[in-house]
Amino acid sequence: MWMNVRPCGDQALMVMFEQRISEEIHQRVIRLDSMLQDDPAVLETVPAYASVLVYYDPLAYTYAEMEGRIRKHLSEETSVRETDGKCVVIPVCYGGEHGPDLSFVAAHANLTESEVIQLHSGREYRIYMLGFLPGFPYLGGMDPRLETPRLPSPRTMIPAGSVGIGGMQTGIYPFPSPGGWRLIGQTPVSPLFRHSVPGEEKVPVYQAGDRIRFEPISPEEYHSMMRERDGC
């Protein structure tokens, strides 16, 4: 299978697999990423659709040495662990004030709003990478019938927890942010999980290689979950 290693400046390199979006290629990304976590020469990795970014210490290793290590990891790939990620359920209140564009998406797809909800929530999405914002998942596997063009001009502020569709993609905005996606719902669950040490670790409840399933909830359930989350 085709792969390439290219430098990203003097302290990182990119491992590039065949450049297309497929589960098979992404499994290789996740397998390599997982192997690299145990390599003492690796400082940090960022897995993406079809590539893995690898930071290393250029004072300790040359580029050629790092490339050699990467190729060795890949040649030992047959003996790797299982990398089937976990499935995380994200409750979503669809439509209404939480999803102002649900009706547009339905009309565009020539479907009813409840059919859109069924199609959107009735499947698992693979998380290909996190980027754009902390915890923002790039998901694959949306029903092609739900494909909807982005807004002609982006909203200046999208509330945290918004679930949207942009072209062929769907995702969650973990932070308030400007954005051009069509908003179909909102989750009361922050995808950023806080560990017991205050202020220290705040990593997402999911990572690249995991899956997400959206579960429809009512506005009442949304508000009660929000109250619970805010502790009042």
Add this chain to the structure above:
Amino acid sequence: MAVEFLSDSPLATIQDTGRIGCARYGYRRCGACDAWAARIAGLLCGNEIQSGQDAVIEFTLRGGSLRFTENTLFAVTGADCDLLLDDVAVPMHQSLIAQAGQILKIGAAKTGLRIYLAVRGGIALAPVMGSRSTDTGCCLGGYEGRKLRMGDSLPVQSCSSGHCQTLPRAFPTSPPGRVRWVGTEKIPVLRVVPGPQDELFSEEAGQLFCRNIYEIGSDSNRMGCRLVGATIPVPSEDMISDPIVEGSVQISSGGLPIVMMADHQTTGGYPKIGTVIHSDLPVLAQKRPGERVAFSFVTVEEAQVIRRRDEAMFKELEQWFAGR
């Protein structure tokens, strides 16, 4: 004890060596744009990066007025500016002791863009995800996740320890002070390692990229330095989004380069013709909109030789200070 902000600044934030290890979750690294100036400011105060004393204040274009509530050892580096301590001129690139209640006025940058203030022990705010750097885009880290403004009070260590006796220090003008300094060249040539998408570009595009002279665009900021100049041919095919590093040179669909700076997003979909080497990012970080830069390619091997040489200079500088 504290440093109090007595005025507003256009953009003043807490920055350190960056939020490292969580780009896989989408967290930006952030950190000082001119990492060298920040590092030298820390060295002048006797701070240790390994001990988490690397948080400084980064000012863009203009400084501000600050009051020290207790005796405080500090140093200012980066862009050239006037410093007044209780209305008495004091030098940059040297550690100084402010007495309790004294007011430091940091003027506007005369050449360069970014000014750094370090205090003994570092700015002692609680780290978020292992870093005190401010991510203003995500309202995270630093001082309440935002830029500093009038009335803010930053916790710093007391200067009562014996350290203050062995200091102050001045930045040496002779070796080992030969670390590449800002503002020395009118049109600095930034060295770029080709990749990761250099193979998507034509040979002609690569040649033009190195021949052009680019102007820093007015919409440049801590996220990216947008360059203006002659365009280069872009690859015909779209690429699949992939990770970005600081220094990545994206070529926009219009054929102009954008150099990713400290606050860059972790992933992006524009092809990257190369990466500005670590040692040249401080040079770019001090360039203002309207000023010019050029690029030249170096191999990754050459880049790593330069990096090791520069790190050895820092080591030498550290030892020079330690021997005083």
